[in-house]
Amino acid sequence: MTDSNPEERCGSDGDLALRTTLLPKDTNPAGTIFGGVILSLIDQAGEVAMRKINPHRRYVTIAMDSIKFIAPVFVGDLISLYTCKPEVGRTSVSVQVDVLVERRDRPGVEVIVTVAKVTYVAIGGDGKPIPVVG
Numbered sequence: 548m549t550d551s552n553p554e555e556r557c558g559s560d561g562d563l564a565l566r567t568t569l570l571p572k573d574t575n576p577a578g579t580i581f582g583g584v585i586l587s588l589i590d591q592a593g594e595v596a597m598r599k600i601n602p603h604r605r606y607v608t609i610a611m612d613s614i615k616f617i618a619p620v621f622v623g624d625l626i627s628l629y630t631c632k633p634e635v636g637r638t639s640v641s642v643q644v645d646v647l648v649e650r651r652d653r654p655g656v657e658v659i660v661t662v663a664k665v666t667y668v669a670i671g672g673d674g675k676p677i678p679v680v681g
């Protein structure tokens with residue numbers, strides 16, 4: 548998977564979907580936050596964005612179209628996930644999710660650590676795709 552076009556990034560101009568900090572239990576052997584934990588946060592942030600598209604739909608993730616871990620995340624970082632540029636298809640919606648952190652020793656300064664594009668599909672009660680809008 549490749550990085551998204553930098554011009555397509557939301558940064559802190561996007562919609563704030565989630566803000567959290569993580570614990571030592573979330574680290575990898577290198578002592579930084581495990582990528583799978585960040586992926587989980589990205590998926591949750593995208594789901595929050597889907598609620599704004601059509602709150603009456605149930606969505607499942609069909610693809611993480613692109614992801615790039617640009618810089619590490621550390622225990623104690625204030626992690627913010629921003630979403631932008633939703634692209635609404637017939638049954639699917641793709642959205643850009645950017646992860647920014649404020650380091651403990653640099654309050655007030657957010658740096659971008661991960662960028663991703665995620666696609667969700669609206670499903671009906673039978674688990675099959677249904678139109679996002681309508």
Ligand SMILES: CC(C)(COP(=O)(O)OP(=O)(O)OC[C@H]1O[C@@H](n2cnc3c(N)ncnc32)[C@H](O)[C@@H]1OP(=O)(O)O)[C@@H](O)C(=O)NCCC(=O)NCCS
Binds near residue numbers: 607612638666670
């Ligand atoms: C989501 C699911 C219901 C879609 O069923 P499907 O029959 O494969 O869907 P379709 O081929 O009709 O495609 C549905 C939409 O997804 C889009 N899509 C399909 N594959 C895609 C991919 N690799 N990347 C991005 N979009 C994709 C299609 O273009 C279509 O969008 P559109 O209607 O806006 O044009 C089915 O794949 C599924 O249940 N997957 C598991 C989802 C899940 O459990 N996710 C949680 C993680 S385990």
